[in-house]
Amino acid sequence: MNVQKLQAEIDSYRMCTPMSSELQEKAARYLPGGSSRGTAYFDPYPHFVSEGKGSYIYDVDGNKYLDFMINATSLILGHAHPDISAVVKDQIDLGAAYSGPTTSQIDLAEILCSRIPSVDTIRFTNSGTEATMMAIRAARKYTDKEKIVKIEGGYHGSHEYVSVSVYTPAHKLNPAGPTAVPEYGGQPINVSNEVFVVEYNDAIGMLDILESNSDDIACVIMEPVISSFGYTPASKDYLETVRSKTRELGIVLIFDEVQSFRLSSGGAQEYFGVVPDMTALGKIIGGGLAVGAFGGKREIMDCFNPTDGGAEIAHAGTFNANPITMRAGMVVMQHLTPDVYSQINNLGEELRAKLSAVFSELNITTQITGIGSFFGIHFTENEISNYRDVITTDPTVKKAFFLGMLNEGILLNGLSGSLNIFSTTENINELASAVRRVAIRLFK
Numbered sequence: 538m539n540v541q542k543l544q545a546e547i548d549s550y551r552m553c554t555p556m557s558s559e560l561q562e563k564a565a566r567y568l569p570g571g572s573s574r575g576t577a578y579f580d581p582y583p584h585f586v587s588e589g590k591g592s593y594i595y596d597v598d599g600n601k602y603l604d605f606m607i608n609a610t611s612l613i614l615g616h617a618h619p620d621i622s623a624v625v626k627d628q629i630d631l632g633a634a635y636s637g638p639t640t641s642q643i644d645l646a647e648i649l650c651s652r653i654p655s656v657d658t659i660r661f662t663n664s665g666t667e668a669t670m671m672a673i674r675a676a677r678k679y680t681d682k683e684k685i686v687k688i689e690g691g692y693h694g695s696h697e698y699v700s701v702s703v704y705t706p707a708h709k710l711n712p713a714g715p716t717a718v719p720e721y722g723g724q725p726i727n728v729s730n731e732v733f734v735v736e737y738n739d740a741i742g743m744l745d746i747l748e749s750n751s752d753d754i755a756c757v758i759m760e761p762v763i764s765s766f767g768y769t770p771a772s773k774d775y776l777e778t779v780r781s782k783t784r785e786l787g788i789v790l791i792f793d794e795v796q797s798f799r800l801s802s803g804g805a806q807e808y809f810g811v812v813p814d815m816t817a818l819g820k821i822i823g824g825g826l827a828v829g830a831f832g833g834k835r836e837i838m839d840c841f842n843p844t845d846g847g848a849e850i851a852h853a854g855t856f857n858a859n860p861i862t863m864r865a866g867m868v869v870m871q872h873l874t875p876d877v878y879s880q881i882n883n884l885g886e887e888l889r890a891k892l893s894a895v896f897s898e899l900n901i902t903t904q905i906t907g908i909g910s911f912f913g914i915h916f917t918e919n920e921i922s923n924y925r926d927v928i929t930t931d932p933t934v935k936k937a938f939f940l941g942m943l944n945e946g947i948l949l950n951g952l953s954g955s956l957n958i959f960s961t962t963e964n965i966n967e968l969a970s971a972v973r974r975v976a977i978r979l980f981k
């Protein structure tokens with residue numbers, strides 16, 4: 538693909554979004570690059586959103602987009618679901634947040650504990666970042682060990698110890714295999730010294746690190762379905778190997794299910810039948826409001842127990858378990874029945890099959906990844922198994938394709954996405970037709 542094709546997509550996008558362009562200029566006066574959130578920015582500038590309804594969002598220039606980004610998979614009931622609006626409005630009038638607990642946190646905790654195999658008890662936070670941070674802290678306290686193991690290219694939020702080897706550019710990767718690469722200049726070297734980085738789906742590499750350093754490793758944190766690789770599931774064998782080795786060596790296994798929890802009523806751990814010691818959650822469990830949670834075995838979580846002499850790990854949070862979020866989250870859980878999971882996951886399968894069919898008909902080499910209601914598109918010959926496979930996609934192609942889809946009225950999350958409960962076969966056909974048109978524009 539030549540760069541003129543990318544430029545043509547940028548020009549079309551600019552033509553349709555003059556007001557967003559102006560707002561970006563204004564925003565840049567007060568926010569660095571006009572942005573408060575890395576993933577909300579894209580070049581040349583993001584479209585500013587005015588409204589969301591069901592599967593669609595609208596921008597300030599009046600463009601309508603079929604939304605497969607749905608705020609980074611969090612809006613599994615779509616935008617502005619009336620049941621969510623109703624409880625939020627009701628709770629606002631009763632008070633947004635109090636310093637004391639409410640019954641709503643028991644309700645959401647009860648349903649999450651009953652659904653997720655690894656979760657005996659749970660604590661709520663306001664983000665997935667806090668959830669993974671506190672889960673790691675609990676694992677360190679429980680094991681009295683310091684080091685952590687994470688996957689190369691795995692994202693677990695923006696706190697320090699997981700800000701290692703996340704978006705490592707190709708030229709910084711050690712050809713001999715994963716090493717801990719700081720995410721930013723000036724990061725204390727002690728941080729990456731505390732982190733072992735392993736390749737996804739590489740059981741031998743994982744076992745080697747675990748066995749050689751078991752006296753120092755507190756936990757392994759990983760996604761059973763890794764979001765940043767277009768929702769590539771780990772192989773079941775790999776997960777089982779990691780599970781049994783961590784158990785044998787006294788290492789806490791943390792599944793980051795901030796995204797993968799939508800796979801089944803008990804998350805990816807139920808889907809694969811592999812139960813970790815701790816689980817981090819976020820996204821869908823807050824009904825579209827800021828949320829996170831972490832939970833696990835009672836004996837590990839007990840370090841947060843404030844009764845009986847006080848908690849061993851202090852964990853506060855002004856808005857933790859606030860009743861608006863708890864009630865919105867409860868609405869989501871009530872909507873996610875076994876039938877709904879089947880429907881949305883079957884639709885995901887249909888979507889991936891249709892994308893594969895489009896590319897094979899056009900003779901364009903791609904890898905379509907995903908599971909359940911997730912999908913990812915990769916313009917590479919490499920079957921996607923780890924980070925090094927993912928980054929073989931040419932960034933210019935990625936950018937052009939994303940903008941091309943936007944110009945077709947389809948919003949993706951990079952080149953991946955997920956469905957919501959209102960997604961239909963017609964939506965999928967619309968996506969597949971747009972993919973076809975953009976692929977022809979860019980590659981033919």
Ligand SMILES: Cc1ncc(COP(=O)(O)O)c(C=O)c1O
Binds near residue numbers: 609665694760793794
């Ligand atoms: C797998 C995973 N873990 C953790 C996080 C962090 O969650 P939050 O953005 O709510 O801090 C994210 C966010 O995208 C995520 O995808």
